[in-house]
Amino acid sequence: xxxxxxxxxxxxxxxxxxxxxxxxxxxxxxxxxxxxxxxxxxxxxxxxxxxxxxxxxxxxxxxxxxxxxxxxxxxxxxxxxxxxxxxxxxxxxxxxxxxxxxxxxx
Amino acid sequence: xxxxxxxxxxxxxxxxxxxxxxxxxxxxxxxxxxxxxxxxxxxxxxxxxxxxxxxxxxxxxxxxxxxxxxxxxxxxxxxxxxxxx
Numbered sequence: 001x002x003x004x005x006x007x008x009x010x011x012x013x014x015x016x017x018x019x020x021x022x023x024x025x026x027x028x029x030x031x032x033x034x035x036x037x038x039x040x041x042x043x044x045x046x047x048x049x050x051x052x053x054x055x056x057x058x059x060x061x062x063x064x065x066x067x068x069x070x071x072x073x074x075x076x077x078x079x080x081x082x083x084x085x086x087x088x089x090x091x092x093x094x095x096x097x098x099x100x101x102x103x104x105x106x
Numbered sequence: 107x108x109x110x111x112x113x114x115x116x117x118x119x120x121x122x123x124x125x126x127x128x129x130x131x132x133x134x135x136x137x138x139x140x141x142x143x144x145x146x147x148x149x150x151x152x153x154x155x156x157x158x159x160x161x162x163x164x165x166x167x168x169x170x171x172x173x174x175x176x177x178x179x180x181x182x183x184x185x186x187x188x189x190x191x
Contacts, residue, residue, distance in 0.1 A: 069162075070162070070165075071172075082158060083158060084157055084158040084161065087161075087180055087181065088158055088161060091157060
């Protein structure tokens, strides 16, 4: 796939999954503390969510930041909207706002 | 400041003050190594903005220094009304 096709595939994936996050590693074997913390928050929320492993897919690692215009991972999208990474999800969760976003989406 | 080996908390505070006039800034050195910082900013520029929009504003300020003297910055972004709560 060329870059344009990868970006289209990312867009398709983001828009067809209510909650999706691009992380380092997998749900069961996260490879980074920030990815692990973010997955843990969404496990607590108890709604289905998809993860994509950017370590296993260099195209995603290179182009998701271009898609979202944000440089770091993890990256969480809810209802097609970029929400943020670990810091933002943690803060929104502590404020009770993440629960509202998820309830509204799923 | 760019190209110097290190950035002191005061350097970061001055960058934010210049970019967001009227804001209140407090920088904490998280590790004591002058390269992992928490930056707490209270600014009316955050009014009506989501967290990611606020963090984008902060990231634009520090981007030239990341991957250089600054390894990691954690943002705490509040509007004046939120900080008064």
